[in-house]
Amino acid sequence: MIKFLDLKKNNEKYRKELIQAVTNVIDSGWYIQGVEVKAFEQGFALYCGVKHCVGVANGLDALTLIMRAWKELGKLKDGDEVIVPANTYIASILAITENNLTPVLVEPDPSTYNLCPKQTEKLITRKTRAILPVHLYGQMADMPSIMEIANHHNLLVLEDSAQAHGASINGIKAGNWGDASGFSFYPGKNLGALGDAGAITTSDDELAQTIRALGNYGSHKKYENIYQGVNSRLDEMQAAILRVKLKYLEGEIMSRRFIANKYIEGVNNPKIKLPGYFSTEISVWHLFVIRTKERNALSKYLEGKKIASLIHYPFPPHKQKAYPEFNKETFPITEKIHDEVLSIPMDPTMNENEISYIVDALNAF
Numbered sequence: 136m137i138k139f140l141d142l143k144k145n146n147e148k149y150r151k152e153l154i155q156a157v158t159n160v161i162d163s164g165w166y167i168q169g170v171e172v173k174a175f176e177q178g179f180a181l182y183c184g185v186k187h188c189v190g191v192a193n194g195l196d197a198l199t200l201i202m203r204a205w206k207e208l209g210k211l212k213d214g215d216e217v218i219v220p221a222n223t224y225i226a227s228i229l230a231i232t233e234n235n236l237t238p239v240l241v242e243p244d245p246s247t248y249n250l251c252p253k254q255t256e257k258l259i260t261r262k263t264r265a266i267l268p269v270h271l272y273g274q275m276a277d278m279p280s281i282m283e284i285a286n287h288h289n290l291l292v293l294e295d296s297a298q299a300h301g302a303s304i305n306g307i308k309a310g311n312w313g314d315a316s317g318f319s320f321y322p323g324k325n326l327g328a329l330g331d332a333g334a335i336t337t338s339d340d341e342l343a344q345t346i347r348a349l350g351n352y353g354s355h356k357k358y359e360n361i362y363q364g365v366n367s368r369l370d371e372m373q374a375a376i377l378r379v380k381l382k383y384l385e386g387e388i389m390s391r392r393f394i395a396n397k398y399i400e401g402v403n404n405p406k407i408k409l410p411g412y413f414s415t416e417i418s419v420w421h422l423f424v425i426r427t428k429e430r431n432a433l434s435k436y437l438e439g440k441k442i443a444s445l446i447h448y449p450f451p452p453h454k455q456k457a458y459p460e461f462n463k464e465t466f467p468i469t470e471k472i473h474d475e476v477l478s479i480p481m482d483p484t485m486n487e488n489e490i491s492y493i494v495d496a497l498n499a500f
């Protein structure tokens with residue numbers, strides 16, 4: 136069986152260094168908010184090209200805390216509208232509603248699956264205060280156009296970079312385009328911890344400081360609480376693991392691009408639509424998502440050939456029980472995408488024979 140993503144095999148490459156990193160943390164006797172977190176935050180801020188990185192417990196908290204901090208700073212208030220792609224993973228929308236803000240769902244670009252600047256501009260009202268582009272499947276949204284619209288209408292921009300560590304446009308990385316960005320280090324993400332972990336990036340001093348306090352019971356200083364905060368911190372253990380894995384991220388991205396290029400060059404079955412992209416460099420290929428009208432048949436066929444595949448995502452957020460207020464709305468592009476997409480294996484440890492086997496199988500479908 137060709138696995139979709141063999142996490143064990145991927146982490147095996149770094150076993151020695153990971154064990155050393157974990158051992159150092161155990162031996163330090165210091166497990167929360169110490170040298171490992173500080174060093175990882177500095178390393179990841181430098182990597183993204185931003186002034187600040189603040190480690191938090193997971194990617195959803197990263198997005199939630201950014202908007203919570205904007206509320207504390209008076210930049211957002213209850214009921215303000217946040218424009219977000221209708222086809223995103225639900226976490227982007229949960230972070231909006233958790234803050235009593237109103238998500239305004241927008242149809243994506245049908246080829247890149249990313250936020251469409253033209254559609255976005257049409258939805259701006261007097262209540263719109265922010266845009267939340269998602270760099271879906273590892274490909275950057277059209278940030279130059281989105282920033283132009285945001286600047287013109289004086290809107291905040293929060294990038295959801297959970298799938299796009301290291302992606303860039305014109306040399307500017309994901310996490311360094313908007314006012315702030317949320318990252319996830321969930322084990323299956325391109326930069327994955329061995330458990331839950333996340334971070335925010337920003338070059339805004341006040342925002343970084345506020346988020347740091349909010350994630351630590353609302354406290355800047357021990358036993359002095361200025362906000363009704365939460366506990367959402369990156370632990371020393373996960374930070375130490377992430378420091379090891381950050382060193383190899385560029386190499387992992389190269390492997391993913393190699394695989395994506397093989398798929399793009401090799402697959403020529405007219406029944407299968409390849410993902411649209413500006414250039415193969417703009418994406419870090421978190422997922423390789425193809426489309427076909429015969430999605431369920433293709434998935435079964437691949438299973439018969441011992442090739443794993445997954446659907447990202449089977450149901451759009453507006454059809455979920457969690458959001459009855461959206462259930463009656465229709466988003467035809469989004470719904471069509473959800474009916475047709477299929478993600479094929481994207482595992483940096485795959486060898487050329489496995490990639491060719493997958494290409495041949497797709498072409499024979």
Ligand SMILES: *Cc1c(COP(=O)(O)O)cnc(C)c1O
Pocket residue numbers: 193194195196223224226227269295297298318319320321331332333
């Ligand atoms: C994974 C993911 C999140 C949430 O990250 P967690 O660390 O799992 O909380 C948010 N947005 C997108 C687009 C994601 O893929």
